[in-house]
Amino acid sequence: MSAITTFEEFNLNRQLLNAVSDLGFQQPTEIQQKSIPIILGGQELIGIAQTGTGKTAAYLLPVLMKIKYAQGTEPRAVILAPTKELTIQLAEHAKLLSKYTDIRIQAIYGGIGPKTQIENIQQGVDILISTPGRFTEIYQKGELPVKQVKILVLDEADRMMDMGFMPQLRKIFEVLPRKRQNLLFSATFPEKVEKLSAEFLEFPIKVEVTPQATAAKQVEQELYHVPNIKTKINFIEYLLKNKEDFNRVMIFTRSKENADNVFNFIERKHLGPVRVIHSNKGQNSRINAVNEFKEGKLRVLVSTDVTARGIDVVKVSHVINFDVPILYEDYVHRIGRTGRAFQDGKALTFVNRAEEYHIEKIEKLIREKIPEKSIPEEVVIEKTSFEEKQAIAKDIDDRKRRDDPTFKGAFHEKKASNKKVEKKADKKKEYSKADAKRNAFNSKNKAKADKRSGRKAADDKKYKGKTR
Numbered sequence: 001m002s003a004i005t006t007f008e009e010f011n012l013n014r015q016l017l018n019a020v021s022d023l024g025f026q027q028p029t030e031i032q033q034k035s036i037p038i039i040l041g042g043q044e045l046i047g048i049a050q051t052g053t054g055k056t057a058a059y060l061l062p063v064l065m066k067i068k069y070a071q072g073t074e075p076r077a078v079i080l081a082p083t084k085e086l087t088i089q090l091a092e093h094a095k096l097l098s099k100y101t102d103i104r105i106q107a108i109y110g111g112i113g114p115k116t117q118i119e120n121i122q123q124g125v126d127i128l129i130s131t132p133g134r135f136t137e138i139y140q141k142g143e144l145p146v147k148q149v150k151i152l153v154l155d156e157a158d159r160m161m162d163m164g165f166m167p168q169l170r171k172i173f174e175v176l177p178r179k180r181q182n183l184l185f186s187a188t189f190p191e192k193v194e195k196l197s198a199e200f201l202e203f204p205i206k207v208e209v210t211p212q213a214t215a216a217k218q219v220e221q222e223l224y225h226v227p228n229i230k231t232k233i234n235f236i237e238y239l240l241k242n243k244e245d246f247n248r249v250m251i252f253t254r255s256k257e258n259a260d261n262v263f264n265f266i267e268r269k270h271l272g273p274v275r276v277i278h279s280n281k282g283q284n285s286r287i288n289a290v291n292e293f294k295e296g297k298l299r300v301l302v303s304t305d306v307t308a309r310g311i312d313v314v315k316v317s318h319v320i321n322f323d324v325p326i327l328y329e330d331y332v333h334r335i336g337r338t339g340r341a342f343q344d345g346k347a348l349t350f351v352n353r354a355e356e357y358h359i360e361k362i363e364k365l366i367r368e369k370i371p372e373k374s375i376p377e378e379v380v381i382e383k384t385s386f387e388e389k390q391a392i393a394k395d396i397d398d399r400k401r402r403d404d405p406t407f408k409g410a411f412h413e414k415k416a417s418n419k420k421v422e423k424k425a426d427k428k429k430e431y432s433k434a435d436a437k438r439n440a441f442n443s444k445n446k447a448k449a450d451k452r453s454g455r456k457a458a459d460d461k462k463y464k465g466k467t468r
């Protein structure tokens with residue numbers, strides 16, 4: 001089969017082709033070229049391609065083609081995505097592509113009462129786009145007919161199958177008709193997730209445009225060693241003073257607290273317009289912030305990893321990682337908010353000493369070294385506060401101990417050398433030596449056991465440790 005280079009060559013109807021042309025898509029992207037014929041052919045698919053390469057249309061077009069027109073009242077295709085912002089965006093995309101058809105598309109998500117959404121479902125839906133939570137909630141109320149579902153898409157599939165969502169997903173699989181076509185898409189798809197997907201996929205075809213976790217090639221990455229939060233803030237101020245280049249910026253932080261702090265600072269310094277998104281923000285506030293950012297009303301959007309995945313905003317000039325994400329895959333997704341649809345973009349990552357450890361892991365994941373740059377001279381380097389120093393030292397120790405359970409660590413040694421505690425500690429030491437041995441032994445065994453059961457202890461910790 002010769003390579004497909006135009007949309008006309010797919011087996012799509014005129015209505016869809018006209019919509020594609022209205023969107024200004026001239027050529028199918030590689031993931032679209034490879035996936036569309038397979039999905040039209042009825043096969044299950046795992047689609048892996050870099051961020052911003054049109055994975056959405058790669059499944060929406062063939063799904064719309066198969067759904068064809070409005071029929072009955074019950075949904076025939078379900079698309080699941082991890083956040084409400086993404087379900088809304090996917091529905092918008094689907095509506096644009098189906099505008100010359102009568103296909104009914106409905107997004108449902110949490111944060112607001114289910115009443116209106118239930119009424120909408122009752123009026124008839126062909127393609128339902130949902131978060132797992134809201135899907136389950138409405139299903140349990142007996143208000144979600146699922147018998148007609150023939151296609152299931154998991155967008156951001158690896159995120160959907162992580163420990164936060166998988167139990168819920170399994171329940172959804174149970175209620176959906178067994179005979180259905182499953183389609184999984186993401187830019188990252190670790191091996192252990194692929195193994196997990198064997199639970200419900202039947203002979204899937206894997207389309208891998210680039211190996212999983214390849215960073216988008218249009219994104220120029222830069223790494224800066226920044227010793228502490230205060231200096232990170234100074235650096236942000238310095239960068240945002242350059243209004244011409246830094247015209248549409250997403251800043252990611254690991255914690256809600258940092259997101260709020262960065263947001264407050266930017267607002268106080270009049271470097272916005274700026275808004276902030278995290279899981280404690282109300283439904284309206286979150287959706288409005290994304291909309292305003294998409295409409296170009298905001299210069300800066302500060303956010304935790306809730307918006308790291310899927311959100312498609314054109315011409316984001318820069319992504320700034322105020323800190324390093326705990327889930328390493330999220331690095332790929334964060335920086336992938338820029339450099340979308342053939343545009344260029346820049347991603348700057350700030351790391352303190354404790355975070356260097358994570359950067360090494362991220363570099364391993366993306367199979368490239370992030371070029372290091374030095375902080376411009378104009379940025380004032382602040383002294384690290386006592387608390388932050390302690391936190392950084394503790395963090396480094398914790399990591400090392402995780403890698404080597406017998407590791408004692410500089411941070412804890414220092415504590416123990418404090419004279420006053422020493423006496424009391426002496427007695428304890430005997431116990432704690434034995435404890436340490438036992439712990440080391442246990443954790444070694446646990447690691448073995450975990451390995452055997454296919455789950456690594458580190459993953460539990462990783463999951464527990466994440467705040468979004």
Ligand code: ADP
Binds near residue numbers: 312
């Ligand atoms: P991904 O899911 O791979 O990260 P998206 O599906 O969100 O990427 O698409 C990224 C952007 O590219 C969107 O704005 C989309 O409209 C645009 N796009 C998709 N397909 C094409 C195409 N064939 N030509 C041009 N732009 C496209």
Ligand code: MG
Binds near residue numbers: 055056155310
């Ligand atoms: Mg996507």
